[in-house]
Amino acid sequence: MATSVPKILVVEHEQIAVADLERNLTSLGYRVGRVAATGNEAVKVMGEFFPDLVLINLQLQGGLDGLATAGEIRRRRQVPVIYTTADANDERCGRARSNGPFGLLVKPFGTHQLYATISMALHQQELLRQETESRNLLSAILKSTQDGVIATDAAGKVRFVSSAAEKITGWQKMEAAGKFIEDVYPLLDSDRQPLRQHLVRRALDTGVAQEKRRLVLVCRDGREVLVEDAAVPLRDAQGEISGALTVFCDITERIRMEQFQMEERERLEEALDTTRAELRGVIGRGITVMEEERRRVARELHDDLGQRIAFLQFEAERMQQYALAPEVHAGLRRFAEEAAKFSSALRDLSHRLHPSILEDLGLLAALRSLVEDYRRQGLDVTLSAGELSGLESLDVRTNVYRITQEALRNTWKHAPGAAVHVRLLEENRHLQLTIEDTGPGFDVGRARAEGGLGLLSMQERARFVGGSLLLSSHPDGGTTLAVRVPLSPQA
Amino acid sequence: MKRLRVMLAEDHPLIREVIQRLLAEEYELAGTVERGDQLLPEALRVRPDIIVLDVSMPGLSGLQALPGLRAELPECCLIVLTVQGSALYRREAFQRGADGFVVKGRAFTDLLPAVEDALEAKMEREKRRA
Numbered sequence: 001m002a003t004s005v006p007k008i009l010v011v012e013h014e015q016i017a018v019a020d021l022e023r024n025l026t027s028l029g030y031r032v033g034r035v036a037a038t039g040n041e042a043v044k045v046m047g048e049f050f051p052d053l054v055l056i057n058l059q060l061q062g063g064l065d066g067l068a069t070a071g072e073i074r075r076r077r078q079v080p081v082i083y084t085t086a087d088a089n090d091e092r093c094g095r096a097r098s099n100g101p102f103g104l105l106v107k108p109f110g111t112h113q114l115y116a117t118i119s120m121a122l123h124q125q126e127l128l129r130q131e132t133e134s135r136n137l138l139s140a141i142l143k144s145t146q147d148g149v150i151a152t153d154a155a156g157k158v159r160f161v162s163s164a165a166e167k168i169t170g171w172q173k174m175e176a177a178g179k180f181i182e183d184v185y186p187l188l189d190s191d192r193q194p195l196r197q198h199l200v201r202r203a204l205d206t207g208v209a210q211e212k213r214r215l216v217l218v219c220r221d222g223r224e225v226l227v228e229d230a231a232v233p234l235r236d237a238q239g240e241i242s243g244a245l246t247v248f249c250d251i252t253e254r255i256r257m258e259q260f261q262m263e264e265r266e267r268l269e270e271a272l273d274t275t276r277a278e279l280r281g282v283i284g285r286g287i288t289v290m291e292e293e294r295r296r297v298a299r300e301l302h303d304d305l306g307q308r309i310a311f312l313q314f315e316a317e318r319m320q321q322y323a324l325a326p327e328v329h330a331g332l333r334r335f336a337e338e339a340a341k342f343s344s345a346l347r348d349l350s351h352r353l354h355p356s357i358l359e360d361l362g363l364l365a366a367l368r369s370l371v372e373d374y375r376r377q378g379l380d381v382t383l384s385a386g387e388l389s390g391l392e393s394l395d396v397r398t399n400v401y402r403i404t405q406e407a408l409r410n411t412w413k414h415a416p417g418a419a420v421h422v423r424l425l426e427e428n429r430h431l432q433l434t435i436e437d438t439g440p441g442f443d444v445g446r447a448r449a450e451g452g453l454g455l456l457s458m459q460e461r462a463r464f465v466g467g468s469l470l471l472s473s474h475p476d477g478g479t480t481l482a483v484r485v486p487l488s489p490q491a
Numbered sequence: 492m493k494r495l496r497v498m499l500a501e502d503h504p505l506i507r508e509v510i511q512r513l514l515a516e517e518y519e520l521a522g523t524v525e526r527g528d529q530l531l532p533e534a535l536r537v538r539p540d541i542i543v544l545d546v547s548m549p550g551l552s553g554l555q556a557l558p559g560l561r562a563e564l565p566e567c568c569l570i571v572l573t574v575q576g577s578a579l580y581r582r583e584a585f586q587r588g589a590d591g592f593v594v595k596g597r598a599f600t601d602l603l604p605a606v607e608d609a610l611e612a613k614m615e616r617e618k619r620r621a
Binding site for chain 2 (some may be wrong): 302303304306307308309310311313314315317318336339340343344347355356357359360361368372420
């Protein structure tokens with residue numbers, strides 16, 4: 001309703017009636033904005049004055065009568081019109097009632113009657129305005145949404161088709177109206193079989209909203225479109241089911257996109273797997289090449305240089321028997337001693353490069369020797385072993401040995417005071433190496449992230465020989481490394 | 492008295508040369524091989540009293556050859572000669588049937604006494620058995 005005092009246009013040719021009305025209306029809180037004595041004048045006034053309500057004498061004189069004037073006015077503006085009449089028997093009263101719902105006042109009428117009629121008319125006008133507004137809003141929403149909307153009556157006959165629905169189905173609203181929903185909007189399930197019961201029909205039958213489902217819509221031209229569809233029953237003021245509404249959207253593009261993304265993801269994962277496998281291969285070859293190169297150099301040192309030094313020491317000792325001068329004798333002895341030290345240093349170097357003990361004496365002996373070395377340095381480390389077949393391949397031997405070496409190096413570096421136990425077992429043609437220490441634990445994830453190259457190389461060595469490695473560390477203390485590898489990578 | 496016959500298994504020529512010369516002072520050189528896998532067949536043919544063998548050799552290591560030699564030639568005196576002086580190798584050699592263990596660099600002073608000791612110990616054992 002207008003916020004200010006409602007403005008009223010009075011169309012009346014009788015001066016006395018105008019004065020009466022003006023007085024009464026003012027006393028009721030309304031304002032007579034304009035007065036027109038004839039219909040033509042009233043129509044003219046409408047061009048510059050916008051009343052909230054018009055009061056018209058039905059028996060208006062001078063050209064247009066009351067009905068004709070109201071018609072002209074309402075053609076220009078949706079404004080409520082109330083007729084006044086001196087003759088209740090005028091045949092126009094009937095027409096006035098039928099074409100204007102806002103009221104007919106028979107003279108003489110009292111102030112109360114006037115007030116009731118006007119406020120009723122203004123109220124009705126307001127309701128009408130609100131209804132028009134919400135209808136416009138609904139229509140704007142339906143126009144703008146990409147979702148198709150089809151409404152049916154209680155029998156399932158189409159009552160409304162939104163423009164998006166027209167576009168998707170190929171049916172125009174006018175052609176579809178009155179047809180059964182199953183004919184305008186036929187649905188198939190994902191196996192291209194007709195639905196046993198249409199979603200709309202089910203909503204009508206059960207009175208329950210049907211949740212969104214992916215279905216296939218057969219368009220008017222026979223084309224099949226993937227849709228996502230939901231249906232809700234509509235109820236009237238009494239709660240009776242008066243129809244149903246189905247809301248749907250064309251998801252062909254979305255599905256295609258999803259499919260594409262899925263395929264893309266699969267392709268990427270495949271590529272990633274390939275890259276991973278290639279990387280593993282490269283790392284594996286790296287390990288092999290490195291070990292072979294180390295072994296070759298170690299062999300060279302041992303097999304040739306080592307023998308030559310031994311020869312020099314041998315000869316220095318042999319020559320001592322011919323050395324008559326004490327200086328020469330002492331010199332030769334010194335020479336022999338240095339050759340012995342050289343030989344020992346060479347052996348250590350060769351051993352660090354590649355422990356030939358692995359080939360000569362086997363894995364357990366090599367681990368024993370390694371553990372002995374650390375014990376001599378001061379680490380509290382022990383070794384125990386189950387029954388071993390010694391059938392593991394040299395690759396397995398080398399890598400299990402290297403992992404142990406790395407693990408002991410880590411403990412010695414980070415927890416030299418810890419007690420360490422190394423255990424080697426064989427079962428089901430697998431070697432099982434466990435290294436436990438009592439040192440202060442650490443965050444494995446962080447150690448790995450912070451460039452734990454040693455960790456990574458242990459992992460890769462285990463993987464390279466077809467095994468697995470598990471490192472667990474407790475922040476309160478204690479770290480366990482568990483390695484399980486088949487005796488030979490092929491096994 | 493007839494000189495004892497010795498066989499040498501050694502792949503490095505320098506070492507072979509000096510050890511042959513050293514052994515020849517006391518024993519009759521009955522044969523030399525340069526590969527571990529030639530050792531047993533040659534020893535079975537030559538039947539030496541003493542074998543001085545290197546650990547690291549092509550074909551078969553001295554340590555690997557030991558058990559076979561011990562089994563086939565129970566009377567033969569087996570002396571391991573190596574640059575690997577570690578206690579692990581020494582223990583392993585004796586476990587596999589060696590009678591003596593000498594580090595190459597010390598061979599000039601240690602080899603002949605080691606052979607002597609091993610021969611004596613063998614004789615002692617035989618006497619006790621007899």
